Amino acid sequence: MSQPYxxxxxxxxxxxTGIVHRPGDPGYDESRRSLNPSVDAxxxxxxxxxxxxxxxxxxxxxRAHGVPFAVQATGHGTHTACDGGVLVRTSPMASVLVDPIRxxxxxxxxxxxxxxxxxxxxxxxxxxxxxxxxVGVTGYTLGGGLGWLARRHGFAADSVVRADVLLxxxxxxxxxxxxxxxxxxxxxxxxxxxxxxxxxxxxLYPVAQxxxxxxxxxxxxxxxxLAAYRTWIDDAPDDLSTALVLRRMPADAPEQVxxxxxxxxxxxxxxxxxxxxxxxxxxxxxxxxxxxxxxxxTAYAATAMGGTPNRHMDMFDTVPEALIxxxxxxxxRAQTVEIRHWxxxxxxxxxxxxxxxxxxxxxxxxxxxxxxxxxxxxxPYANGGTFLNFLADPSRTAAAYTTGDLRRLREVxxxxxxDGFFRLGHVVSV
Numbered sequence: 001m002s003q004p005y006x007x008x009x010x011x012x013x014x015x016x017t018g019i020v021h022r023p024g025d026p027g028y029d030e031s032r033r034s035l036n037p038s039v040d041a042x043x044x045x046x047x048x049x050x051x052x053x054x055x056x057x058x059x060x061x062x063r064a065h066g067v068p069f070a071v072q073a074t075g076h077g078t079h080t081a082c083d084g085g086v087l088v089r090t091s092p093m094a095s096v097l098v099d100p101i102r103x104x105x106x107x108x109x110x111x112x113x114x115x116x117x118x119x120x121x122x123x124x125x126x127x128x129x130x131x132x133x134x135v136g137v138t139g140y141t142l143g144g145g146l147g148w149l150a151r152r153h154g155f156a157a158d159s160v161v162r163a164d165v166l167l168x169x170x171x172x173x174x175x176x177x178x179x180x181x182x183x184x185x186x187x188x189x190x191x192x193x194x195x196x197x198x199x200x201x202x203x204l205y206p207v208a209q210x211x212x213x214x215x216x217x218x219x220x221x222x223x224x225x226l227a228a229y230r231t232w233i234d235d236a237p238d239d240l241s242t243a244l245v246l247r248r249m250p251a252d253a254p255e256q257v258x259x260x261x262x263x264x265x266x267x268x269x270x271x272x273x274x275x276x277x278x279x280x281x282x283x284x285x286x287x288x289x290x291x292x293x294x295x296x297x298t299a300y301a302a303t304a305m306g307g308t309p310n311r312h313m314d315m316f317d318t319v320p321e322a323l324i325x326x327x328x329x330x331x332x333r334a335q336t337v338e339i340r341h342w343x344x345x346x347x348x349x350x351x352x353x354x355x356x357x358x359x360x361x362x363x364x365x366x367x368x369x370x371x372x373x374x375x376x377x378x379x380p381y382a383n384g385g386t387f388l389n390f391l392a393d394p395s396r397t398a399a400a401y402t403t404g405d406l407r408r409l410r411e412v413x414x415x416x417x418x419d420g421f422f423r424l425g426h427v428v429s430v
Contacts, residue, residue, distance in 0.1 A: 188354025
């Protein structure tokens with residue numbers, strides 16, 4: 001458990017223009033809070049930054065005092081406590097600018113996907129956002145970014161064209177294909193251990209409407225449906241993204257599925273409803289008549305698929321019968337088990353795409369409840385990889401990369417942060 005901060009309480013930020021919260025201040029507890037319930041950070045101070053110079057002042061103060069330094073926007077990606085250190089909140093730096101001609105968005109480090117989606121929608125454009133609009137853009141993108149348009153357009157990190165970065169020594173640089181290209185490569189999936197991103201530019205795509213939503217089926221058809229799913233995905237087009245979820249529905253769910261254990265189909269199709277239903281027909285037949293069908297054509301901005309809280313995650317290249325049996329047994333003890341199809345554009349990177357995860361992966365499995373022995377049961381069938389955005393354990397960061405990418409990331413880390421100043425959360429070792 002984190003301990004109250006007792007040392008280094010002489011840290012001052014003389015040129016800082018934002019609000020600073022110290023232990024005992026009214027806003028301290030709220031501003032230090034992470035969305036990860038296992039992280040109870042006790043920083044020396046929490047500084048709400050309003051610009052690059054605020055970020056620089058906080059960074060240099062942490063360096064001068066030899067204390068930890070961390071940046072937090074929404075708290076979704078906070079996995080390590082910044083005890084006794086300087087925690088910077090970038091929420092006030094939430095600017096979003098959309099260039100509809102170039103189809104480019106430029107965002108500040110505090111921006112959330114909801115704000116980008118709203119800014120792009122009037123132009124019929126969409127970002128490669130994730131399942132939850134409340135998630136911060138920068139942390140999500142640096143971790144790779146697996147959204148519901150990823151099979152069609154790739155990972156969010158693949159669409160980054162430029163990043164402004166505050167380095168460990170206080171320099172402020174621009175990383176792109178032509179400026180600091182190695183840093184630019186590392187940022188596109190390598191996490192936040194190379195610098196503080198103060199602005200991010202990325203491509204938008206002409207997606208105004210999608211066919212999306214959930215369909216619920218009797219859980220008794222789960223085995224047959226999972227067996228059908230493992231071959232059905234072979235011919236699924238890139239425009240179609242799906243996941244099968246074994247879920248215990250809450251008491252406030254619609255009457256048809258209330259308090260029931262169900263098989264749920266998540267779907268996003270970047271095309272019309274008739275074509276989506278034709279493509280989904282084999283799965284629908286395997287699952288049986290739907291208890292409830294909430295799929296519909298909607299504006300991309302209104303699509304909210306929701307994410308599955310992650311207590312265990314593995315990646316798979318094949319789905320043998322034994323794996324299906326393990327997942328069905330896990331679903332008897334967990335609240336939610338999600339099996340998601342990868343592939344498509346995610347597995348066809350450009351010539352110098354960033355170090356995003358294991359791109360050849362076909363499926364991921366996320367379980368929202370600790371299930372004793374599950375990791376050991378899944379290990380013989382998993383490919384050994386993981387995905388930074390889905391990984392809560394910083395000790396496993398290296399598993400999110402291929403061997404070659406990890407070696408190259410360590411070279412970039414040595415070049416841009418040789419003394420390991422950025423050391424909290426998902427960072428590669430020097």
